Amino acid sequence: MKALVTYNPKSGTQRITKNQELVKKTLENAGYEVEMFPSPAPKSITEYIMNNGNNYDLILTSGGDGTLNETVTGIMKGNVKTKLAYIPAGTVNDVGKILKLKKNIKKGLKIATTGVPVKMDIVKINDNYSAYIIAAGKFTAISYDISYASKKKWGKLAYGFRLLKELPKEAGMRLRLILPDGTTYSNCYVMFGFNWQQFGGFKIYRKNKPLLNDGLLDLTVVEKTKRWSWFRALRFVFRGDRLKRKNGVRTFTTDKVRIECDKDIDYNVDGEFAFTSKTADIEVIKQAIEIVVPYKTYKKLFCNSYNQNKLEEK
Numbered sequence: 129m130k131a132l133v134t135y136n137p138k139s140g141t142q143r144i145t146k147n148q149e150l151v152k153k154t155l156e157n158a159g160y161e162v163e164m165f166p167s168p169a170p171k172s173i174t175e176y177i178m179n180n181g182n183n184y185d186l187i188l189t190s191g192g193d194g195t196l197n198e199t200v201t202g203i204m205k206g207n208v209k210t211k212l213a214y215i216p217a218g219t220v221n222d223v224g225k226i227l228k229l230k231k232n233i234k235k236g237l238k239i240a241t242t243g244v245p246v247k248m249d250i251v252k253i254n255d256n257y258s259a260y261i262i263a264a265g266k267f268t269a270i271s272y273d274i275s276y277a278s279k280k281k282w283g284k285l286a287y288g289f290r291l292l293k294e295l296p297k298e299a300g301m302r303l304r305l306i307l308p309d310g311t312t313y314s315n316c317y318v319m320f321g322f323n324w325q326q327f328g329g330f331k332i333y334r335k336n337k338p339l340l341n342d343g344l345l346d347l348t349v350v351e352k353t354k355r356w357s358w359f360r361a362l363r364f365v366f367r368g369d370r371l372k373r374k375n376g377v378r379t380f381t382t383d384k385v386r387i388e389c390d391k392d393i394d395y396n397v398d399g400e401f402a403f404t405s406k407t408a409d410i411e412v413i414k415q416a417i418e419i420v421v422p423y424k425t426y427k428k429l430f431c432n433s434y435n436q437n438k439l440e441e442k
Contacts, residue, residue: 131160318350321345
């Protein structure tokens, strides 16, 4: 068996870089012939996996959410069937928190070699792919509009400082949401497309807990008002579905949607800038990739014999 280890040597505390021998030895003891691929430039992981991913039995990637997105994008664009394992190594690591993965190298390697392989949904947005979040509008640039030096110096506080800088700026976008069951309009301040309930380090309360392989996406829009729109957006982040519709927060659960805007807007995909456009076609690709997770994560977050009723209720 062969294993490919892809990682961002600049992400977090460079755990893989500092522990290459441990990584190789652990995977070799699990029966793998190991190849290391440190990312030399943005998108290089995507290109390498597109062209070579099917030559391996395991792809182990380590870095922040952006590094994971590069890996997932390579898997999807290259039609790669190899199972994926992930060791978080960034500042926030939303996906790592969602899946209950470990930053500690030894614990992360144990999950990679003994965890449960399970099929997980991926969301396609135009020519991009998302593992957990799509966003547009106010605040959504914060996750990527922060320098590496700032994140290294301040850690999670860097996101808070950037948020305070963003608050005085008003913003809005007129969206046309074309859903399978109809069309709706929204004078929108911010829009989120959730595959789970996490964004920017915040766990957002959802009344109906989503599953990561149910083929559905929760599309939430926070509508713009004449003033204090930012307060409504922050209330949603902290309160989630505890807010009522009259507060200007609307959520649609769907497997696809077309979004049209009267102007070009920036889209954030998995915490990174993805593209600028007036239109976005979003579709959930059900159970698109195979990822290795702890047994408790499989039991809680994926449709299986333990939570089949949750899926049927949807």
